[in-house]
Amino acid sequence: MRGDTVDSNSSRIAQALAAYGFDIACKVTVGDDLELLEKELARLASAYPAVIVNGGLGPTGDDLTAELLARLCSVELVENQQALAHLQQWCERRRFELNESNRKQAWLPAGAGVLANPVGSAVGFWVEHSGCLVLATPGVPSELEAMLSGDVPSVLQQKFPVAEARYIRRLKLFGVGESTLQQHFNDNRGLWPPAVELGFRAGAPLLEIKLEVQDRAQLQARAEAEALLREWFGDYIIGEDDTSLAEVVVQALRNKRQKLTLAESCTGGGIAAQLTSVPGASTVFECGVVSYANHIKQSLLGVDATLLAQHGAVSEEVAIAMASGALACSGADYAIAVTGIAGPGGGTDDKPVGTVWIAWGRAANLHTAHFCYASSRKMFQTMVPAIALDLLRRELAGNANATVPNYFRLRRN
């Protein structure tokens, strides 16, 4: 309920519970004035069958959720034995002593049921108030997520065995913008099954498309809509639900039993970090070099000094030499090499900030592409690794002639 801690937790909750057919009607954030909180919570509890409170379960003085729900239900705070046992175990596992601040987390409204937290100290709990189920969940995202795939849906399902079902299919796309998609839909509205509601959620780097129908009988229409979408934008669809470009690339390499190496300049290890965020990445990724300086491009990757002098570090020739060098020193099958100018400094008239050369492929068959992604350093470092991974994804998916898509209608000259 507190503005500065809930942040993206509401979408975590909405997504997790949508899978169980629970829909979030509204989200309310108020400050940490207890009276205001109680008033708002009472209003929500009278208007909705269930309310999820997020945050405020921690050990500090401004963590007020237990007190708030005790006031709402007009009960005392009591030391909950199940919660206390959890805290003791948690401290024991980390081999430190339970202090008074930790111990505060075991004080819950009398009669509250505990929601187990498998990954943190904060205990979740639930109470009932005037027929409304109120669940208190932790604000730390990893703890919330663990609870959202554990006790939260269990308790909800126990109380609401026949939640109204929604049939949502989520697809992730890369390289095409909302306006291009919308324009295409507008131009082909007649082909679209009317029962299927279409939603967009723009993100960086991926765009999510939602196809939603209201009951089981319309699932066929949803499948038709998906088939249309794949016909129109199949190349841009990278997968379903919460998949990432790195996940798709790691999986494709695993399937082919091939290994990848990286030579990163302007992306500074960003591609390596994304790849290695995927569990099991070590089976396909053994080595990456972040070669920010020219002399490193020479010494570690064997890029020829004359190439650097003739064409500059941000050039097709150097991108290819970096990829070849990474392949040679790693023994991998595929390489991605990226060299460019992330900004804000370093641009010239000839090579403005945002200029980037990417080389990718196998030693015997390296391809290149050139873009100008003129944006902030942060956006450059979000989008350029994604473009590089997507180029390899397309190659691994059988785009043999390495056609470079018109990513976001980006300028390429």
Place this chain on the structure above:
Amino acid sequence: MRGDTVDSNSSRIAQALAAYGFDIACKVTVGDDLELLEKELARLASAYPAVIVNGGLGPTGDDLTAELLARLCSVELVENQQALAHLQQWCERRRFELNESNRKQAWLPAGAGVLANPVGSAVGFWVEHSGCLVLATPGVPSELEAMLSGDVPSVLQQKFPVAEARYIRRLKLFGVGESTLQQHFNDNRGLWPPAVELGFRAGAPLLEIKLEVQDRAQLQARAEAEALLREWFGDYIIGEDDTSLAEVVVQALRNKRQKLTLAESCTGGGIAAQLTSVPGASTVFECGVVSYANHIKQSLLGVDATLLAQHGAVSEEVAIAMASGALACSGADYAIAVTGIAGPGGGTDDKPVGTVWIAWGRAANLHTAHFCYASSRKMFQTMVPAIALDLLRRELAGNANATVPNYFRLRRN
């Protein structure tokens, strides 16, 4: 106003406007039912002097903000010439044609004022309804941020020249948890200046502490509170406002005109990616090696095969050898090397998931530390790079004998 796009934007808005003395009283999220949205917005507009609507300015059919605000004010949507000119320029700069979907973004409520968007296509705007100022801002975070340091505060200040001031000081800490801090405050409550309100905001990897007073006359008390805090937890305070560990390390290296190299195994390029997210990182960081596989540790970093065989890749000896190897091949002054088991697989009884060895320092004076950060892969890859950067931060700040702090009371044997 839409649940799945606002996410952390509300905290962006709150933080940006706090600097101008504007306080966010409450945050409301509703679905995309126009009637519900209108009803809720009318309620907010009658209760508050200003409302900020976020998202729904895009080119797609589910972007409804302009229509919503036109309904609220009972005016028509008209093609706003200033907005249209912006869209035309934006397309021109990217060298593609304005399509109908883009063009939709120029249709704003009659009489609306434009809020310039320096970085994206979506035009922001403001209207007045029953004396309430309603501002419509873009959902894409980078575009929102640009507007929050531009037209949004300007328009607010024009309408509310004497916003009530708040005097907030934000400090960022690493390595100490909320419960430890709270316990310390509880035990020393008598020393704390009562005018100073203390707030926490737990994040990964940093913890934010807020010191807030209500008027200028209390700034002295706030300074005293900060001095107390620095006395108690000075070593853990890495900086102010939105600073990051990578920023502090890059700045310290710049001040000393020293260079850093990295040899990353389990962190997979995560440290390199954080360092290179800092503009100007290239002056202190030239080279990093992501050596996921043992044979790469040998070939690129020169780690002795016998060391690997005798002690295993996750060992103090190998961490030191990786750091030495990175220093040798890069010519840098300082190194950080990390080797560990991020999980979920790869753990043994002897070296469970979460085990990590970190070596850092200069060639002639390398230090090591050993932790067991048993958590998810994601948390491991968030916290271990932060620990590694913090160890170097402390060394650069003059922690000459390389005492390893009791980070988060983590297990170390």
